Amino acid sequence: MKKILSFLFGLIFSFSVSTAAENVDIEKQLIGIVGAISGKVKTETRELKTGDKIYLNETIFADVESGTQILLLDQSTFTIGSDSEVVMDTFIYDPATNDGKIVASVKQGSLKVISGLISKKNPDSLTIEVPEGTLGSRGTEFQTNVTKKQTSTLLIGPGQNNTLGLRPGSVLVGNKFGSTLLNNPYSITTMQKGKAPGQARKITKAQLKKFKKKMKALKVAKLTNASKDEKKAIRKQIRKDLKDAGLDKTEIKTLIKDNIKKDKEKKAEKKKAKAKKKKAKAEKKKAKAEKKKAVKKKKSSKKKKATKKKSSKKKKATKKKSSKKKKATKKKSSKKKKAVKKKSTKKKKAVKKKKVAKKKKVVKKKKVVKKKKKVVKKKKVQKKKVAKKKKKAKNKRRRKK
Secondary structure, eight states, X not given: OHHHHHXXXXXXXXXXXXXXXXXXXXXXXXXXXXXXXXXXXXXXXXXXXXXXXXXXXXXXXXXXXXXXXXXXXTSOXXXXXXXXXXXEEEEEEETTTTEEEEXXXXXXXXXXXXXXXXXXXXXXXXXXXXXXXXXXEEXXXXXXXXXXXXXXXXXXXXXXXXXXXXXXXXXXXXXXXXXXXXXXXXXXXXXXXXSOOOOOEEOOHHHHHHHHHHTTTOOXXXXXXXXXXXXXXXXXXXXXXXXXXXXXXXXXXXXXXXXXXXXXXXXXXHHHHHHHHHHHHHHHHHHHHHHHHHHHHHHHHHHHHHHHHHHHHHHHHHXXXXXXXHHHXXXXXXXXXXXXXXXXXXXXXXXXXXXXXXXXXXXXXXXXXXXXXXXXXXXXXXXXHHHHHHHHHHHHHHHHO
């Protein structure tokens, strides 16, 4: 155990010493070693075996039925399960003060984390990124399983099952849609893309079986039970190893400061690049929106023009139809009027004829009556004359007698 610890902390950085100027050139940043391995585990450039160094920004791939345990410089333990892909994104550690920061990404598979000295000093300094959000460890032991559909996170410690006897801790599972705090041992939450994490609930036997299955292939190497004397000897050995490599205390501090500075610069650059990307995306979106708007406007203008043309054509047709109809109506009306006029004239003529005939009849009747009256009068006069003659004759006869 002492040998592993000495090897782990003695190699804080990977470096080469220049014989001419005695300056330190850091090629890669060492963050830990492989403590245990089972099956086939590799990085982008090499296949890993127990005792191999792990560097910053390396991606670790564990095959099916394979796994590995990474022992980090601050005594944190990262156990990578079967069929997994994990990237060590950020590792800043000052062994003198135990200040630092750890960020790792789980692309797929399973990762079990036992926090070390960085988390002991500052419980918020360890973050695990998953496709659906982030897991913020607060000095504890937990495991996460990443699948295509979702990410499930299990809090193992604090409690009786806390393998390192850590102080009570928790895991904050969250994304832009919300967050869930796991603070009870063996509580679990799931997180899906585009959704807030689910509520914390107690893990079922079936779910626990799935979590354990991911780590089945690995025989776990634990970094525990080191006595005070062993720790003292380890520190002494680290100082000796660093001195042999040509590094004094001041240089170590300078290296750590430079490393922190580099990380900050890297972070700032990353932030700047992100902002630039965001701006470019926004501009692209704006250009797309403007293009869409222009296309829409063009389409709308074309549509308007077509509608106007159609409307004009329709209006013209309607006007033509209306004019035709009007003409026909006018013609019909004129014909009707003519017919009515003809009828009226005919009627008038008939009435006039009737009137004339009636008048003629009346005149004729009058004439007949007049004639009749004249005859009657003549007859009356004749009768009177005869009567007068008769009377005269009678009177004459009387006189004669």
